[in-house]
Amino acid sequence: MSKISVAIADDNQRMVTAIKQLLETDDEIQVVGSENNGESTLEMIKDKEPDVVLLDIIMPRLDGIGVLEELKQNPPKHKPEVIIVSAMGQENVCEEAMELGAKYFLLKPFDTKMMLQKVKEAKYDKNRHRNFIESKESKVITKNQLEIIITNMIHEIGVPAHIKVSGGELKFQPTAILPQINFVTLYLYLLQRAVYYRTLFSFLF
Numbered sequence: 001m002s003k004i005s006v007a008i009a010d011d012n013q014r015m016v017t018a019i020k021q022l023l024e025t026d027d028e029i030q031v032v033g034s035e036n037n038g039e040s041t042l043e044m045i046k047d048k049e050p051d052v053v054l055l056d057i058i059m060p061r062l063d064g065i066g067v068l069e070e071l072k073q074n075p076p077k078h079k080p081e082v083i084i085v086s087a088m089g090q091e092n093v094c095e096e097a098m099e100l101g102a103k104y105f106l107l108k109p110f111d112t113k114m115m116l117q118k119v120k121e122a123k124y125d126k127n128r129h130r131n132f133i134e135s136k137e138s139k140v141i142t143k144n145q146l147e148i149i150i151t152n153m154i155h156e157i158g159v160p161a162h163i164k165v166s167g168g169e170l171k172f173q174p175t176a177i178l179p180q181i182n183f184v185t186l187y188l189y190l191l192q193r194a195v196y197y198r199t200l201f202s203f204l205f
Contacts, residue, residue: 003030004123007050009041009067010034010085011059015108019054019085019115026116038062042070049078052122054115055102057086057093065093068100081122085110 006029010016016034023029032048035041039061045053057064064084071079084097087108094105103122106115 004028004052004119005030005032005048005050006052006054006119007032007041007044007048007080008034008054009036009038009044009059009064010054010056011036012056015056022112022115023119029116029119036060038064038067041067045071045080046076049076050080052119053080053082054085054119055082057084057088057097065096065100068097068102072100083115083118083122085115 006023008016008019008031010019013036016036020031020034023031032050033044035044037060041053041055041059042062044050055064055067059067062070064086068082071082081103082101084094084102084105085108086093086105089105089107097105104118106118
């Protein structure tokens with residue numbers, strides 16, 4: 001049996017590396033490429049013809065929804081199954097992704113075993129219903145895990161990747177320039193995301 005070819009589309013290089021390392025632990029899966037923006041993702045799909053694409057929603061040039069729209073309107077010769085992997089769990093975004101053909105919607109932080117399972121199901125089980133999957137890996141979140149989650153959310157709204165949350169504070173390299181940030185927008189965004197991470201943030205509210 002040939003391996004399941006998987007392509008990764010995410011503008012967070014650390015996330016790409018983490019997903020790639022996870023997939024490579026399974027002998028049935030082969031990573032054939034990765035891209036960090038929507039336009040190059042479409043080219044990768046045409047060139048590599050992957051069986052499955054793990055697609056983030058927020059990417060430069062063309063976002064994940066735009067990629068799905070293009071795949072639906074101009075399907076390639078070998079159209080892959082698409083699994084959305086994103087922290088953007090708003091109901092309208094999930095519904096739109098499913099309507100445009102996404103097989104599954106995995107909410108970050110995802111369950112590692114669940115991702116491997118869904119990659120295989122996307123390839124072999126064509127009749128399975130498309131659905132939204134929220135990670136149930138653990139209801140107990142450590143301080144370090146919480147910092148990683150918040151850092152990823154901050155990166156999604158445009159703060160450079162070298163900036164992270166550590167010990168409840170923003171940390172960045174001395175030579176880095178912190179951009180102008182609307183902290184009201186940041187607060188509202190994090191508050192909105194807390195609805196979807198309610199089990200993680202319950203002790204804060």
